[in-house]
Amino acid sequence: MYNGKIDPIKHVSHFNPRMVVHSRDKTLMCKVFPSSLGPIAMRWFDSLKLDSINSFKELTQAFGSRFITCNRVPRPLSSQLFLSMREGETLKTYSDRYWEMYNGMDGNFEDVAISTFKSGLPTEHGLRKSLTGKPVANLRQLMNRIDKYKSAEED
Structure with a gap:
């Protein structure tokens, strides 16, 4: 439709x-x-x-x-470089904004997506520390890790 x-x-x-x-x-x-x-x-x-x-x-x-x-104009790759989690924003809200922007881009930028998602998190955030200590190799692993932290945040 x-x-x-x-x-x-x-x-x-x-x-x-x-x-x-x-x-x-x-x-x-x-x-x-x-x-x-x-x-x-x-x-x-x-x-x-x-x-x-x-x-x-x-x-x-x-x-x-x-x-x-x-017509949707594809977003440039650079638009992800400046996206970060806002003060008081939940991980769910941040990740929803992030993936909406990512899905609006043309091309396959998995490596960039992983690093820009991580760098958009506050340095003290548990997920950022986890991604720094144990890096993920692909978007599926990143999304799984995000889901674990979102679940913990919701509890």
Whole structure:
């Protein structure tokens, strides 16, 4: 479902393979496309003037043009370098912010993610001390270690 928060071009590129069996029937593609739209995009679709769209290509171009502002610009790697845990912030909140930013980046930066997550923790934080004393080799290990500390923090 298109929720207005993702890239509209990506939405169309995910819609097309699901309709591959019917890809030659462009009329059917136009009729089924609205079923992939959430409430905001559906309001746009319902407001289209009758006979204003003549093809599936026109429909997807109009859709892309209308929701172009929903394109997410990938964050630069440097954005993670300045992210740190705020005073009074829980580990859960910090890690949620961190992974949201990490997931918004293009590319695979596991090594950088591990070191920047650790350096964003206060020096006296138990998790930072743990990561310094016993470094992790990959993101899965980091996430497991974070989960252990989040559980302890919640208790």
